Amino acid sequence: MSRVVKLAVIPGDGIGPEVVGEAVKVLDAVTADSGVTFEKTPFSLGAGRYLETGDTLTDDDLAAIASHDAILLGAVGGVPGDPRLKDANIERGLLLKLRFELDHYVNLRPSKLYPGATGPLAEPGEIDFVVVREGTEGPYVGNGGAIRRGTPHEVANETSVNTAYGVERVVRYAFALAERRRHKLTLVHKTNVLVHAGGMWKRIVDAVASEFPGVDVDYLHVDAATIFLVTNPGRFDVIVTDNLFGDILTDLAGAVTGGIGLAASGNINPDGAFPSMFEPVHGSAPDIAGSQKADPTAAILSVALLLDHLGLTDEAARVTRAVEDDIASRDGARTTAQIGDAIAARVQA
Amino acid sequence: MSRVVKLAVIPGDGIGPEVVGEAVKVLDAVTADSGVTFEKTPFSLGAGRYLETGDTLTDDDLAAIASHDAILLGAVGGVPGDPRLKDANIERGLLLKLRFELDHYVNLRPSKLYPGATGPLAEPGEIDFVVVREGTEGPYVGNGGAIRRGTPHEVANETSVNTAYGVERVVRYAFALAERRRHKLTLVHKTNVLVHAGGMWKRIVDAVASEFPGVDVDYLHVDAATIFLVTNPGRFDVIVTDNLFGDILTDLAGAVTGGIGLAASGNINPDGAFPSMFEPVHGSAPDIAGSQKADPTAAILSVALLLDHLGLTDEAARVTRAVEDDIASRDGARTTAQIGDAIAARVQA
Numbered sequence: 257m258s259r260v261v262k263l264a265v266i267p268g269d270g271i272g273p274e275v276v277g278e279a280v281k282v283l284d285a286v287t288a289d290s291g292v293t294f295e296k297t298p299f300s301l302g303a304g305r306y307l308e309t310g311d312t313l314t315d316d317d318l319a320a321i322a323s324h325d326a327i328l329l330g331a332v333g334g335v336p337g338d339p340r341l342k343d344a345n346i347e348r349g350l351l352l353k354l355r356f357e358l359d360h361y362v363n364l365r366p367s368k369l370y371p372g373a374t375g376p377l378a379e380p381g382e383i384d385f386v387v388v389r390e391g392t393e394g395p396y397v398g399n400g401g402a403i404r405r406g407t408p409h410e411v412a413n414e415t416s417v418n419t420a421y422g423v424e425r426v427v428r429y430a431f432a433l434a435e436r437r438r439h440k441l442t443l444v445h446k447t448n449v450l451v452h453a454g455g456m457w458k459r460i461v462d463a464v465a466s467e468f469p470g471v472d473v474d475y476l477h478v479d480a481a482t483i484f485l486v487t488n489p490g491r492f493d494v495i496v497t498d499n500l501f502g503d504i505l506t507d508l509a510g511a512v513t514g515g516i517g518l519a520a521s522g523n524i525n526p527d528g529a530f531p532s533m534f535e536p537v538h539g540s541a542p543d544i545a546g547s548q549k550a551d552p553t554a555a556i557l558s559v560a561l562l563l564d565h566l567g568l569t570d571e572a573a574r575v576t577r578a579v580e581d582d583i584a585s586r587d588g589a590r591t592t593a594q595i596g597d598a599i600a601a602r603v604q605a
Numbered sequence: 606m607s608r609v610v611k612l613a614v615i616p617g618d619g620i621g622p623e624v625v626g627e628a629v630k631v632l633d634a635v636t637a638d639s640g641v642t643f644e645k646t647p648f649s650l651g652a653g654r655y656l657e658t659g660d661t662l663t664d665d666d667l668a669a670i671a672s673h674d675a676i677l678l679g680a681v682g683g684v685p686g687d688p689r690l691k692d693a694n695i696e697r698g699l700l701l702k703l704r705f706e707l708d709h710y711v712n713l714r715p716s717k718l719y720p721g722a723t724g725p726l727a728e729p730g731e732i733d734f735v736v737v738r739e740g741t742e743g744p745y746v747g748n749g750g751a752i753r754r755g756t757p758h759e760v761a762n763e764t765s766v767n768t769a770y771g772v773e774r775v776v777r778y779a780f781a782l783a784e785r786r787r788h789k790l791t792l793v794h795k796t797n798v799l800v801h802a803g804g805m806w807k808r809i810v811d812a813v814a815s816e817f818p819g820v821d822v823d824y825l826h827v828d829a830a831t832i833f834l835v836t837n838p839g840r841f842d843v844i845v846t847d848n849l850f851g852d853i854l855t856d857l858a859g860a861v862t863g864g865i866g867l868a869a870s871g872n873i874n875p876d877g878a879f880p881s882m883f884e885p886v887h888g889s890a891p892d893i894a895g896s897q898k899a900d901p902t903a904a905i906l907s908v909a910l911l912l913d914h915l916g917l918t919d920e921a922a923r924v925t926r927a928v929e930d931d932i933a934s935r936d937g938a939r940t941t942a943q944i945g946d947a948i949a950a951r952v953q954a
């Protein structure tokens with residue numbers, strides 16, 4: 257019996273189309289004889305689309321995307337400082353809108369130092385952890401505003417909104433993940449300053465912990481967590497944290513594990529009410545767009561997360577293994593397509 | 606003619622008293638024949654005082670401290686998880702209260718990789734930058750609250766408050782500092798998400814930049830800034846940023862430049878309306894308190910910042926040079942007092 261997966265594909269801007277091209281190549285290769293067909297619908301969204309039409313994400317776009325089983329996204333965002341984008345906020349209007357509207361409350365960001373990958377740390381040791389970043393609350397909710405804008409008396413506020421409902425569901429997900437991994441969960445927040453939000457996160461983690469007696473729990477302030485990420489990243493297994501701290505920690509984590517060119521992510525709605533979305537952590541890097549210099553590995557690893565999410569665990573494992581083998585045997589510069597070809601060849605071998 | 610400086614000394618908790626002891630030793634040594642006398646008033650504040658009396662910082666304490674010319678602080682905070690401190694928040698009630706009440710709007714945190722110091726980076730290169738962290742606004746204002754606390758319907762908010770007045774004064778300080786250094790200023794924020802606060806910061810930096818045509822300005826999102834701090838810290842000269850981002854970046858910066866044991870800071874009121882406060886970035890580390898394992902270097906470098914702030918630039922330079930020489934000649938473990946003695950001997954040599 258053959259299964260059909262409806263996949264929305266958003267190549268986006270800059271290097272997005274190039275890396276998505278390679279990711280799709282690998283997806284096709286690994287599913288070639290698997291009985292699963294991915295029906296792909298391309299969506300033209302991002303700075304390019306905005307410059308052409310003035311639209312960022314229309315209700316029709318959103319409804320069409322939501323009718324798919326999953327989403328693969330490259331990267332969105334125009335050239336920094338482009339005056340034509342002055343009034344656009346592609347990140348908020350497109351990327352964050354998708355995460356919020358599709359209730360992607362788990363932003364899953366694994367960090368692994370693959371044999372052969374080189375990072376900036378002198379003695380990295382083994383690094384293999386996952387950040388479970390909350391995706392629909394916190395300082396990202398857009399509940400800010402300003403008065404007396406542009407005057408010497410301007411006041412600009414940003415409100416971080418956090419709910420027990422929203423925190424508990426992501427914390428529960430993180431505990432379940434830790435139980436399937438090395439049984440260690442670290443909450444990262446800033447409870448000594450953000451006493452209300454941080455206090456609630458801490459209480460909820462403590463409460464959920466009692467349902468997962470096999471999982472060791474600890475807590476770090478976000479500032480201390482950045483220190484450990486560079487001095488002892490091996491201490492982490494699963495990190496659960498808020499939307500903004502997760503944003504910061506995962507870029508740092510990407511840097512210490514061989515670069516943001518390897519960092520994959522899933523924006524997941526575990527309930528299945530909405531399609532989940534998989535994307536590399538890196539941005540659209542317009543400065544190198546079209547030059548075949550981008551590393552498609554993060555996009556390809558995002559396909560592995562996508563396959564895993566869809567229950568295609570064998571296929572996911574084949575992609576991951578192919579990437580690992582590819583990284584281990586890297587020498588010399590290759591084009592975006594050469595890396596994609598090499599990994600696609602490995603998944604078929 | 607002899608000058609008298611009234612110095613409030615807050616040793617605090619954990620390793621605070623040990624490192625402050627060495628810092629005062631070095632201060633006394635460097636001012637021995639200088640015609641400047643430091644009249645020191647000790648203040649017993651911190652978790653210890655709270656446990657004894659229930660007070661964190663009384664109005665009388667505050668008034669007494671405010672009548673001094675400057676403040677030297679060790680570290681405050683009790684043993685994490687101590688049930689007797691459950692309802693105390695020493696950080697908010699003491700440290701942050703001092704910063705806010707004494708209008709320490711510049712939180713100055715230099716990061717330098719000294720020859721001989723070893724950090725976690727494989728190829729650190731030259732690292733010498735200063736973070737100018739805003740100290741009286743942003744997510745630190747304590748404007749948060751919760752409803753339905755402890756129920757499944759709890760909502761906990763935290764509001765970041767930012768004013769043109771507050772941002773402009775710290776931005777201006779940062780530009781003036783960049784002009785005396787390598788003429789480069791990097792604004793770090795998250796303008797694509799925190800559009801109101803970030804937008805105001807960006808506009809104010811752009812406006813003040815026109816008064817400092819010799820300073821190159823660039824902008825980084827906070828997530829990207831963490832990447833550069835580990836992959837290319839040499840790119841930074843002066844970083845200006847908000848209270849929370851500054852907290853995170855300076856711990857990370859401490860880690861990449863040889864450890865938080867070397868990171869000094871000044872909480873400065875440049876207008877001189879209130880005494881400025883100098884403290885190591887590290888915490889009270891109660892686990893190693895009393896064991897003479899703490900490195901007093903950060904506290905001693907905080908004395909250098911204090912001397913510099915008071916216009917005692919020669920003395921400040923002698924302390925910095927003594928620390929540099931000490932770091933360059935380190936081998937083997939030394940006690941807290943041995944490090945302090947060695948540096949004190951060097952400033953007198």
Ligand SMILES: CC(C)[C@H](C(=O)O)[C@@H](O)C(=O)O
Pocket residue numbers: 347348351352503537797798828
């Ligand atoms: C582009 C930006 C809005 C986004 C975020 O802050 O979440 C990005 O940094 C990420 O981590 O996916």
Ligand SMILES: CC(C)[C@H](C(=O)O)[C@@H](O)C(=O)O
Pocket residue numbers: 448449479696697700701852886
């Ligand atoms: C103790 C804490 C409140 C403080 C802060 O967050 O500012 C500390 O981390 C620092 O950096 O001085």
